[in-house]
Amino acid sequence: MASGTQVHATAVVDPAARLGQDVIVGPLCVVGPDVELGDGVELKSHVAVAGHTSIGAGTVVFPFASLGHAPQDLKYHGEPSRLEIGARNRIREHVTMNPGTEGGGMLTRVGDDGLYMVGVHIAHDCMVGNRVIMANNVTLAGHVVVEDNVVIGGLSAFHQFVRIGAGAMIGGMSAVESDVVPFALVKGDRAFLDGLNYVGLQRRGVEKAQIHELREIYRQVFEGEGTLKERLAAAAGKVQSGTPAGQIIEFMLARESRAFCQPRR
Structure with missing residues (x-):
């Protein structure tokens, strides 16, 4: 020994x-x-x-x-x-x-x-x-893929092949069947997107300007007009690679065939 x-x-x-x-x-x-x-x-x-x-x-x-x-x-x-x-x-x-x-x-x-x-x-x-x-x-x-700095609440379950993006937070007792974009806040017995994980972003020292850009890209991709593919393509031209907003776009483009958790309509 x-x-x-x-x-x-x-x-x-x-x-x-x-x-x-x-x-x-x-x-x-x-x-x-x-x-x-x-x-x-x-x-x-x-x-x-x-x-x-x-x-x-x-x-x-x-x-x-x-x-x-x-x-x-x-x-x-x-x-x-x-x-x-x-x-x-x-x-x-x-x-x-x-x-x-x-x-x-x-x-x-x-x-x-x-x-x-x-x-x-x-x-x-x-x-x-x-x-x-x-x-x-x-x-x-x-x-299942879980990226860095993810926090997952108790009793949550994840379907096979799901991806959870960096910095996301999953509420307790969530059933996650679709991919979760980076920095997202997700919850629900059939999990839905409930905004961004602002607390996690602030704790990691993300600049206010980057959080603002992230909020705008989130709104465009998940709350804008047109199909998700159209909104994603429009947003892709507005962000720089490596920024928090860019991470969301890169994550979604990496495997477009997958469904994503989206806001409850």
Whole structure:
């Protein structure tokens, strides 16, 4: 074992597993042979880590989490897919994260500095960004993309292949069936667009001029005249790439075949 690493006498750690420095494996944890735990990872107790799974430095995993076990997908046939979890995450009790599948790129990835509260489920082939917060019992179906700085309220569920843009906020108990543009505020049992996440924008220090431009583009795209395609094309000529308003346009143009959450009429 590396320097400073501690493994409780009741834990079962396969000799082939790779443990970094100052790792703590608590009571009754089980760590499989293809697992890699980065420096300073802590498994509190009763944590099961299996499959080709890596956990980044400083991540803490609380009791009864299940990471890297076979995905809940009947098309999965034991292929050596991966689960990659980034650094400094807090993974609370009963969280489940599954690896990828052959049909989805063989990889599920979770970024850095996230908080995943009790009972969160991240299914196969999902891509989750940095600084994401998922409250209790949030459920992602397969192939969902969640970009950076997203906040998701408890008991919300996401249809497979949905994308959630950077900086969006999802209200609790929402059922999200369509893509959510960046910086949006979305809620509802059949989720609808309810404006922009101004609080999140202000907390991240976005300039007032950019917020104003974002508000104007939002109104043009989602509240203007004509079809969505026509409104989107008109708005695309008014924004610069990389600005918050530009991120919305780029997000929507990247996969035009998808439906988007829109305001309730």
